Amino acid sequence: MYHTRKELAKYGMFDARTSMVMRRENCHDGYCCGLVRLYACMGLHRYNLLQGTNFELDYVRRYNMTLASPAATFYITLGATDPYSHKYLTFQTAVKEESCGVFVLTSYIARPRGTDCKVLEREFFRIGSFPECPNENPFGNRNRFYLVDESELQFNDWIRLYLELSVTKSDRSSKDHDLSNLKTVEVAIETTEPPSELSLTAKNATVYIRYTYFCEARCGKNFDHIAIVRRTFIERTGRFTLDGWNESSYILPEKTHLQNQTSEIVPEKGMSLSRKRRLSRRLVHKSWWLIMAVQCLQEPSSSSSKNKIHRISDQKVFPKKGIES
Known part of the structure; x- marks a missing residue:
């Protein structure tokens, strides 16, 4: 059964019923697959970043998932609480997978339920180039990159969210990944402004996360990788985008000054x-x-x-x- 205009006007995409183009999932006791929880956290992160709040996800109530394409759009209804004011709100957010099998996510909607959404200019989004690895080690230059302290990681849980999204989107074999073995080692942020604490809340930034994870199934040892995630917000259209990739940390240059680096090509570890x-x-x-x-x-x-x-x-x-x- 297809949705009629009357039904969409009454229920909206968040409360629409299951049909040939949409599947509705109710999360019993707040449990849902890990991928949907990450998408819910992404929408909540968009709201916190733009509004200067600090809401945290409590549970996912339900979500609607489009079926017309392998790259789906998720309309998620969730509950969140501000840990400081203990204020509880029901949120609605929409996260779209721009392409199947790659880490390109967009979100135009993240609001408390019942709040009117501003009508902004529409745009045709086209996937461009992914963020590139810099020509110098991002963890060795404080003049260009803001290096996040370990204490700041506790108050900026979105860094962990970026890491988990990067790892999850790189492996489409499952929607529930075991992310408990991920350990953040170093974090650097690059913006158009000089590096400072304001880099943490910049609307447009590139985040470099060096991490390790223990893989017992493959060889029983730790792997050293880097995740590069770019955050983009367009004021004119309200589009919030996260895109990026992850790779072995051997692609990073050594922590040396540019004048001490030579142009010699050195084979990287882990190459074929x-x-x-x-x-x-x-x-x-x-x-x-x-x-x-x-x-x-x-x-x-x-x-x-x-x-x-x-x-x-x-x-x-x-x-x-x-x-x-």
């Missing part, structure tokens, strides 16, 4: 054997041309050296196994 071989060949070719350039500089007046380089370039002769220094 084929990629290591390709990088090794690049190193060999690079070293060969450097040696020939040095010989040319040592004999600038000699035309034989230049002709020798040109002959080698034309013949494309490269050493097969290595260069003896």
Whole structure:
């Protein structure tokens, strides 16, 4: 049965009944799958960030999930309490998966139930490029990144939310993931303003979270990874977006100054054997041309050296196994 305009006007998308394009789930005793709870926390985080409040999720009452596409939209009704004023409110939030299998989530609605929502300008959202890993270690430069102290992690639980969303969205095999083994190691925040405590509440920021997790099923040891999450808010349309990815922390540069870094390509740990071989060949070719350039500089007046380089370039002769220094 499809929803009629009369039903949608009366119940709205949050209270609509199950149909061919929508599935309604009532969470008994406040229990629902872990993915929906994370989406509910994301909508509540949007409200807290924009309104300057500190509501915390109590339970999820129910949610409606669209069925027209694998990338669904979730209309969630939840209960939340302010731990300082002990004020309880029923919230409604909508979280949309912009694409299936990637971490791109948007939210236009996060409000107390019964509150009128402002009509903002509509937009066509198109997925762009994901946040990139910086060319320097984000945990070693306080002039560019704000490094979050361990004490600040306790009062900014949204950092843990970003980490859990990044890990959950990278594995679509289940909607209930065991996230108890995740341990935050370092957190850095980058904004358009100079780094300060205001970076924690910036509406537009990129968050770098280095974490470890213990995987007993695979090899019984800790893995060291980094999650990169970008937070974006568009005032004109009210769109709140979280997107990002996670990867092994070996992609991070060493904590050194830029003037001490060389342009040498070093194979990363944890790479496949084929990629290591390709990088090794690049190193060999690079070293060969450097040696020939040095010989040319040592004999600038000699035309034989230049002709020798040109002959080698034309013949494309490269050493097969290595260069003896």
